[in-house]
Amino acid sequence: MSFHFADRIKRAPESFLSELFSVSNNPSIISFAGGLPSTSLIDTEGIAQATRQVMEEDARIALQYTTTDGYLPLREYIADRYRTRLGLPATAEEIQIVNGSQQCLDLFAKIFLNTGDHVGMERPGYLGAIEAFSLYEPVIDTVPLDDDGPDLAKFEQFVRTSNAKFFYGIPNSQNPSGRTYSQEKRKAIADILRKSDTVFYEDDAFGELFFDSKPRPPVKKYLPEKCVISGSFSKIIAPGMRIGWIYAPPEILAPFNVVKQAADLHSNFLCQKILHRYLTTHDLDEHIRRITRVYGGKCRLMCDLLNDQLPQVSHTTPEGGMFLMATLPPGISSRRVFDEGVKKKVAVLPGMPFYTDGGGEDTIRLNFSYPDEEMIKTGISRLAGVIKGLVHQQ
């Protein structure tokens, strides 16, 4: 049988993520290629306790259908955290629950993009966003991401010439680069966008994961009416529950709610209840400090090992998050490093899929949140062997 699929399917970029999962599932391979939080840092006891309480006190409600916007007390908790932690005047009416922040990418593109519309992204940009947006067949414009945020001259040119519906960025510990925007660049971006019709989509998956535990001011602080933030419990509590949210002006949430309802009626209610119970009976800040202490240590270890063993490889030095990006010596291709690495039982993620307009062949993304310290030591040593071997062959 052959089927006549929609054009958007033919144009979808080939996904690396499935290939990654199969590598990640091979226990003999040390993988820096994935994007998982540390399994050992999931507070299974705390979540089990919260789950027990919900099942004992509230099971009939939690297992029935609910409203599309999500569990109100959970939305209130999220809004309250924006108020106290970041000084943003959030209310529950501006919060909609989704299935992890990946669903935000899909639904946001769905409400904004006609075929051929322009959207902006960082270069390199987040692969999950590229995959979600591409299905709506936009023109993706990219703005180079420097160490302190987007190149401002290029960003201004993009805004002036593209008439884009939105710019999608990750100001905190960006995926894949691990870079964080400076405060000056956040303000400058807000100033440039203020006079335009372009919305800023601020993906804040990693904002809670700064190693110094200090929040950075979101772009939304400087551009409240034209900025949406997406957030997620995946990196700070548990990804398997698939609960994230969007924080957006009511004018955007109205159509967003329509497409969310058409997409799956509402997000898993049981897990919304469990999360709310967990959050109101446990110290989230203390839990996050535990995570960032560990991630900070792993990141420093990986950077030190790279500096020691691969001085010819340059890399970003993240302030938080789960990833860093490395640039290979001249003439060494990341695809070769991937292929040779798998043979030597170490997996890295070649950078090309993060470059929608080509390039990135000399870059790799390395994840430091999932592997433990021993795996990082062994894995970087294997990687050093692979890269030195390829340099030697030149």
Add this chain to the structure above:
Amino acid sequence: MSFHFADRIKRAPESFLSELFSVSNNPSIISFAGGLPSTSLIDTEGIAQATRQVMEEDARIALQYTTTDGYLPLREYIADRYRTRLGLPATAEEIQIVNGSQQCLDLFAKIFLNTGDHVGMERPGYLGAIEAFSLYEPVIDTVPLDDDGPDLAKFEQFVRTSNAKFFYGIPNSQNPSGRTYSQEKRKAIADILRKSDTVFYEDDAFGELFFDSKPRPPVKKYLPEKCVISGSFSKIIAPGMRIGWIYAPPEILAPFNVVKQAADLHSNFLCQKILHRYLTTHDLDEHIRRITRVYGGKCRLMCDLLNDQLPQVSHTTPEGGMFLMATLPPGISSRRVFDEGVKKKVAVLPGMPFYTDGGGEDTIRLNFSYPDEEMIKTGISRLAGVIKGLVHQQ
């Protein structure tokens, strides 16, 4: 602020579902307007037990990311049930887990529909499907639904002239009508489609809910290579977990998997594990018999009361499912019945939104699964008062 949304948003039909939820949430109103399974029939104890076991034995895995296709043992369970219950040669490779069968509607439309493509539906047709499909801006063709299934002459004409990507139907206890296709019509539909390029999308949300507990042969049995079935645990176990599935040929699952990953990476893993544990430690057939005994009784009660108190109202007589459809006396509008009903504390669902091409003003959908027997008695008595009052005013 005004935002420039995509054209698909401007064309989305105004949703009744949110309005319904607000009516459903008013405890003084007896609602036949919703579509909820009976809360008291959710096996909260069994689910709590399964949840406890998963959290004790498997929490770290269940709370981490997983693959897009879903938990393999759950997919194997679903495939096995197709084999034993319906004699379909299903394998786990043909099953993909989604967030309730509503997500199938969205993702299936996404892989098949270009703007302006044709899709077919029953008339009246399921509102959730109309809402999901409309966002891909197709032409929706409708085929009248008779008591024993679609009008075959019209169906044949539709297939011959529309070149539709797919026809979407609910052969078992259709929503909104409560009608079930005869075996002859299932075969005839398969015969008509076999020579065409049109896929049959068989929504089987209610196939387990026949009051006689006997399965009907799915259309897929007669058209295996060109038919997909969607199913859901929402009606037989619990809707709040949002776990459903699609059963489809591999050629369709490949792009389906791509758009599922872009939509939300994967469905809630914790609830996939809980459901699998529940299904393998409890007697699902016995649980379903308990549900269908209750629903069968409620349906008969509602039909008897309508016959007694509103002989001027005709209605369908379902063999299963959760809904029946009634036709009002000449000149009585369902919108008036809704408005007057809410005043008298009884809510019904006007039929118009189920008719994409207009019509249905004299029809209402009544749900019998959610209200208990006392509510059905009181509610139908109130409804009889409302309709008699409107007839009297004529």
